[in-house]
């Protein structure tokens with residue numbers, strides 16, 4: 001008795017390829033060898049969906065990600081020292097010259113390769129510590145002080161660089177082909193600040209842990225990306241498994257619908273409340289790694305924020321979060337039993353697991369071949385389908401959905417929010 005190959009795998013071939021199994025009938029190889037009694041002995045090796053998890057230069061998903069602007073730094077942190085940036089598997093150096101212009105350079109100095117991380121910020125750019133070559137924010141070499149006349153041929157060389165722009169408190173970078181550079185989008189829910197409102201920004205692990213204790217999250221960006229179209233874990237992980245982590249109403253099992261919209265996927269999760277009302281919680285995911293999650297205290301109205309899950313490399317990410325908040329408000333972070341995530345012991349993390357524990361538990365990169373996706377995972381399947389479809393569009397030379405080359409069309413409508421109304425009769 002054998003069990004069938006699980007659904008939801010990505011079509012990659014299995015990993016058996018040695019003399020011991022060559023010559024066996026193909027249906028005996030791989031998943032078909034797993035006995036129905038579930039015994040773990042002899043189970044085949046499993047593997048990630050590398051089409052979605054590999055993000056380096058030249059990989060399908062890496063090239064897709066490079067067609068969109070990605071937040072790589074916080075504007076407020078760009079002061080008088082260069083910063084190391086690791087994004088999409090590339091090492092870079094971010095700085096702001098003393099004229100106020102941000103720049104993002106390949107870090108190995110083109111002269112003899114020391115790191116521009118140790119360079120000095122000047123009015124016109126970043127000066128290498130070793131022999132003083134000076135580069136502006138577009139990599140042009142402005143000075144070679146050890147050469148006659150400051151380098152007669154300095155115009156013939158250029159330090160590799162990427163375009164950057166600042167908005168909503170972040171430095172965004174475009175790491176894709178120059179001729180395909182889109183307009184940096186605007187988001188309608190961040191455009192108008194009410195009197196007294198300000199933008200709160202974070203870059204790191206806040207979205208996973210609820211505090212600032214992690215600068216980088218040590219697992220694949222896809223874990224968090226899947227999480228945003230998973231309204232059911234809110235009922236289990238955050239509400240009924242241990243303590244109520246957000247609000248008691250999340251313990252109600254919602255009626256959920258998933259739909260494609262606005263270059264991404266949305267869900268509507270409706271909960272009937274005791275007071276005769278129902279709340280429709282609409283959450284959005286936009287291609288390729290952008291989300292807008294409504295207020296987690298179920299405050300009525302449109303979502304006040306946007307977040308990007310930015311891959312650092314195949315097995316790390318940072319989350320860039322921005323949200324409108326009343327002026328003067330600061331976040332210490334989410335507290336569970338009076339403690340932030342960073343203050344909790346390992347045993348406390350076991351007793352009250354949250355998003356970080358659930359996602360870190362999937363490993364540095366999940367093994368998608370052994371997943372068993374079911375009806376409640378439909379939103380995740382829709383996201384992955386769109387990603388796979390669009391990385392094929394890019395591979396064929398096309399432009400993926402959501403990139404815009406006309407500034408007049410660069411305002412993105414964000415549907416997310418908690419919307420209350422009189423409860424509908426069951427039908």
Ligand code: FES
Pocket residue numbers: 109110111112113114128129130131132133
């Ligand atoms: S290594 Fe940078 S100037 Fe020589």
Ligand SMILES: [Fe+2]
Pocket residue numbers: 227233234238355
């Ligand atoms: Fe969550």
